[in-house]
Amino acid sequence: MASAAARRLDALFFDTGVIYRALTLAALRHGVAPEDGLRLAGLARHLDIQVKPPSQPDGRFYDVWLEGEDVTQQLRDPEVDRAVSAVSAHPAVRRALLDVQRRIARSGRVVLTGRDIGTVVVPDADVKIWLDASLEERARRRQRDLAAQGIERSLDEVMEEMERRDRADAERAIAPMKPAKDAVVIVTDGRSVEEVVEEIVRLAGGG
Numbered sequence: 605m606a607s608a609a610a611r612r613l614d615a616l617f618f619d620t621g622v623i624y625r626a627l628t629l630a631a632l633r634h635g636v637a638p639e640d641g642l643r644l645a646g647l648a649r650h651l652d653i654q655v656k657p658p659s660q661p662d663g664r665f666y667d668v669w670l671e672g673e674d675v676t677q678q679l680r681d682p683e684v685d686r687a688v689s690a691v692s693a694h695p696a697v698r699r700a701l702l703d704v705q706r707r708i709a710r711s712g713r714v715v716l717t718g719r720d721i722g723t724v725v726v727p728d729a730d731v732k733i734w735l736d737a738s739l740e741e742r743a744r745r746r747q748r749d750l751a752a753q754g755i756e757r758s759l760d761e762v763m764e765e766m767e768r769r770d771r772a773d774a775e776r777a778i779a780p781m782k783p784a785k786d787a788v789v790i791v792t793d794g795r796s797v798e799e800v801v802e803e804i805v806r807l808a809g810g811g
Contacts, residue, residue, distance in 0.1 A: 605735065605797055607665045609804040610715040617665060618655065620705050620718035620725060624692040625679040626653045626670050627701070631691060638687040641694030648700035655708075663752045677753060685765050689772040698724075698778055719773055722784030731808045734783035735800070737792045739767055 610617035627648050628638070636643045654669040660676075668676045678684070691697060702725065709716055709726045718725060722732035737745075743763040750757050773781035783789055788807055792800050 605792075605800050605804065606715050606717045608797060608801045609808070612801065612805045613713065613715065613808055613810045615713040615715045616708070616711070618705075618708050618714055618716050619665070620716055620721065621688075622655065622666070622668050622679060623653060623701050623704060624697075625684055625688055626668055626675065627651060627697070628684050628688045628691045629675055629678055629681075630670060632683055632687065638690035641696050644691055644694055645696035645700045648697055653704075663749070680750060680753065680755065682757075682765075685769070689769045689776075693772065693776040693778065695778040719781040720779040722787050723782065724779045727784065732784045732787040733804055733807060734787040734789045735792055736789055739763060739770070741793050742766060 606619070607617045609615075627644065630636075630647060630651055631638065631644055634647065636647055638644075652669075652671050656667040656669065658664045659667050659674075662677075664676050666676070667674055668679060705716075705718075705725050708714065709729075716725065716729075722729060722734070740759075740763065743759055743766055746766065747757060747759055747762050750762070770781070790800060790803060
């Protein structure tokens with residue numbers, strides 16, 4: 605939805621979550637535990653992470669490069685799914701990656717997605733939208749996305765991992781997952797992507 609809205613608005617699309625996923629993948633490769641906030645922050649400060657336009661027609665919205673390697677598909681591996689909430693919960697990690705996100709957010713007209721965009725990353729954003737859906741609906745969507753990438757996961761497994769991540773993100777002390785007070789909440793259950801995109805574009809003044 606965000607990618608489609610960005611195209612309609614002639615804006616850059618940036619999912620800030622990929623930055624945390626890239627760091628999580630790097631931590632797994634370097635043997636840094638998800639609980640070790642200081643080492644993770646140190647890794648984040650020196651990590652080469654780049655987000656580029658998509659190069660492959662495999663459903664991706666962008667390429668994510670980590671230390672010179674295209675890791676776009678690996679960012680959705682189950683190991684990364686299980687660890688990313690713990691990695692992103694550390695205050696030092698979030699501080700280390702905040703400047704990168706804000707620099708991209710303020711580079712022009714940008715549509716950002718993430719769990720703390722309107723509350724922490726860009727609290728002065730012109731338009732703030734909180735997309736909501738039931739856990740089962742979101743799990744079905746994730747399962748379809750994974751299947752399109754050749755990754756087969758059961759609905760129960762996807763739901764369990766999403767519920768665990770939601771709980772961790774909502775309960776963390778730093779930048780908990782919640783809508784900004786001035787965000788427009790859009791419930792997307794039973795609605796098509798096109799319907800929601802139209803509403804987002806209208807709210808952003810694009811039609």
